[in-house]
Amino acid sequence: MGKQEMRKRLTDLSFTEKVKLVERLRDRSLALAASGVEMAFDYPGDDGDRTLAWFRERLRSLGTCLSTGHPEAALALVYSGIDVFGWLAAAPGVDFGTGETYKNWCNKYLINRIQSVEGLVLTGDDLWAARCAFLHTSTPISQLSSNGGAHELWYQYQSKAGVNFLLNTSLPPLGLDIERLSLAFREGGIAFIQDLNSDQHARAVADSRAQHFLRWAAPVATQTRPNVVE
Amino acid sequence: MKATLEVINKMQADGVIGKYAIGGAVGATFYLEPAATVDVDIFAILPVAASAILVSLAPIYEYLRARGCAEKEEHIVIGGWPVQFLPPSNDLERDAVENAVRTTIGDTPAWIMQPEYLVAIALRTGRIKDYTRIVQFLERGSVDRSRLLALLEKHDLLLKWGLFEQRYLEGHHG
Numbered sequence: 001m002g003k004q005e006m007r008k009r010l011t012d013l014s015f016t017e018k019v020k021l022v023e024r025l026r027d028r029s030l031a032l033a034a035s036g037v038e039m040a041f042d043y044p045g046d047d048g049d050r051t052l053a054w055f056r057e058r059l060r061s062l063g064t065c066l067s068t069g070h071p072e073a074a075l076a077l078v079y080s081g082i083d084v085f086g087w088l089a090a091a092p093g094v095d096f097g098t099g100e101t102y103k104n105w106c107n108k109y110l111i112n113r114i115q116s117v118e119g120l121v122l123t124g125d126d127l128w129a130a131r132c133a134f135l136h137t138s139t140p141i142s143q144l145s146s147n148g149g150a151h152e153l154w155y156q157y158q159s160k161a162g163v164n165f166l167l168n169t170s171l172p173p174l175g176l177d178i179e180r181l182s183l184a185f186r187e188g189g190i191a192f193i194q195d196l197n198s199d200q201h202a203r204a205v206a207d208s209r210a211q212h213f214l215r216w217a218a219p220v221a222t223q224t225r226p227n228v229v230e
Numbered sequence: 231m232k233a234t235l236e237v238i239n240k241m242q243a244d245g246v247i248g249k250y251a252i253g254g255a256v257g258a259t260f261y262l263e264p265a266a267t268v269d270v271d272i273f274a275i276l277p278v279a280a281s282a283i284l285v286s287l288a289p290i291y292e293y294l295r296a297r298g299c300a301e302k303e304e305h306i307v308i309g310g311w312p313v314q315f316l317p318p319s320n321d322l323e324r325d326a327v328e329n330a331v332r333t334t335i336g337d338t339p340a341w342i343m344q345p346e347y348l349v350a351i352a353l354r355t356g357r358i359k360d361y362t363r364i365v366q367f368l369e370r371g372s373v374d375r376s377r378l379l380a381l382l383e384k385h386d387l388l389l390k391w392g393l394f395e396q397r398y399l400e401g402h403h404g
Contacts, residue, residue, distance in 0.1 A: 010263035011370055015342075016335050019231045021264040022256065029266060096397065 050210035051088060051196065055189050058084075062182050071157035071178045072138065078178075078185045079131040082106060085192055088206040103128050109188035117156060117175030125150040126174065140173070231256075231270070233309030235338045237297070238272060246293045247315070248275035251330035251343045253351060258363050260333065260342045261372040265363075269305055269312040273327050273343070276317050285317045322350055322385040346378040353387055353394060361398055368399070 010018070048056065058081050065074035086101035087094075089108075094101060103124030111122055129150035133142035145152040152173040154161065161175070196203045241247050251257070254271030276285055294306050305312035318324040326347035333342055343351075349367050352360035367373050382391050 007263050007370075011261070011372075013264075015260050015333050015340075018259050018264045019256075019335050022259055022267060023231060025264065025266040026268055029268060 049207065050213055051206055052193060054084070054210065054213050055193065059186055059189075062185075066179060066182060071155065071160075072134075074157075074182055075134060075155065075178055078182055079135055081185060081189070082110065082127070082131065085109070085189060088196075088209055089192065089202070090205075092205050099128050102131065105188075105192070109192050110184055113184035113187050114176075114181055116151075116153075117177055120174060122153075122174065122176070123150070126153060129153075130176070145171070231309065231311055232336050232338050234270065234311045234313060235309075235335060235340050237294075237299075237308045238313070239339060241290070241293060244293070245277060246289055248277050249327055249330070249341070250274040251327045251341045253316075253326065253343050253348060255363075257343045257348055258367070261345045261348070262363075262366050262370055269314055271314050271316060273316045273318055273323055275324070275327055287315055287317070290315050320385075322347070322354065322381075322387075326351060345373045346381050349373055349378055350381050350385060350387060353382070353390055354385075356390070361394065364394065365398060 010021075013021075058077060062074055062077045062081075065071070065077065082105055083097045083102055086103075086105035087097035089105050090097070090101040106124040106127045110127065111124065114122060116122055125144060129142040129144035130140065130153040133140050133145065133152075140152045140154055142150065142152075144150040148171055151171045153176045154173050155176050155178055157178045196206055238247075238250065242250060251273050252260075252270065253273050254269075255265050255267035256270050259265060259267075274290075276287075276289075278285055291301065291306060294308065295301075300307050302312055305314050307313070316323070318327055326343045327341075329347065330341040330343050333340055345367055349364050352364050379388070379391075382388050
């Protein structure tokens with residue numbers, strides 16, 4: 001039985017049956033609590049401040065993907081990494097990463113560090129369209145490229161090329177080298193962090209957002225109190 | 231919980247509380263799949279004199295203490311369940327109690343808030359677990375959207391709903 005079907009069947013139970021299940025769940029929670037065993041998370045701490053620690057981890061992951069022959073995974077890390085940096089760089093009061101924050105970061109930190117394979121300048125719109133297309137559908141095709149608002153981006157990685165065999169766009173497609181893009185992301189990220197370090201206000205905004213990053217900790221059971229039922 | 235509700239129904243019959251409705255996680259369980267919880271939220275209208283300025287829970291606690299129920303932090307344990315009595319603190323909660331629906335646990339009657347009220351109260355409360363519950367209600371199709379929106383408008387929650395939708399229900403598309 002699938003998860004959705006299970007949820008539907010649980011939802012369709014009578015209230016009396018549901019309450020019995022709730023009581024069993026509660027009893028289990030209380031039994032765990034009475035056992036004196038509690039779960040704690042062993043978090044080794046950050047490697048530098050949160051933004052820097054996140055960036056280092058992202059670069060390590062990116063390096064692993066590129067060196068082990070996973071260009072699409074690397075691309076996902078770069079595109080989503082730009083999302084993160086765009087959000088960190090956004091003005092106070094901007095609660096979420098958006099197309100605007102993504103493009104603003106690209107325009108300031110990325111497009112002067114990368115060209116298409118053909119030697120042409122890429123725009124923030126090109127990279128936003130490519131990001132949406134790739135992350136949502138693993139294709140080069142986005143709404144923006146389909147209606148002529150951005151170039152469709154094809155990719156190359158070492159000796160291979162990722163192309164769309166069913167081309168139907170008004171602007172000519174451009175090629176993007178994934179390793180060069182990764183390098184540009186690294187350089188742009190370093191420049192962004194240097195800018196943060198010289199602007200205390202922007203740094204404070206970015207730091208407060210970075211506190212919400214996931215922290216990867218190992219769950220460990222700890223015996224916190226004697227095994228006594230009061 | 232059957233024993234818990236038998237006591238609460240008796241409290242109502244004895245005039246210690248007026249109309250009541252189960253809210254929170256147990257209330258939501260009526261409409262959704264069962265979820266773990268360790269307490270029961272009872273929104274109850276208290277019979278108070280018209281001249282009274284403050285609502286006091288003291289009569290509830292005195293009544294229950296006399297029947298062997300023990301206090302535990304902000305709860306009082308009835309039939310094995312920690313229960314929190316919540317006098318409605320605004321018109322939304324008052325309406326939710328007034329419009330509660332009758333059900334039974336076994337053969338014991340109980341009053342449950344309607345789903346649109348549970349969602350609106352969760353939105354107003356605004357903790358992560360409340361938002362998670364709202365998403366569950368929407369995913370299960372357990373709320374009447376037009377009725378919910380009318381309720382949110384009436385209780386000045388449309389702006390908060392818009393922010394919730396933006397944050398939890400909309401994707402970012404290029």
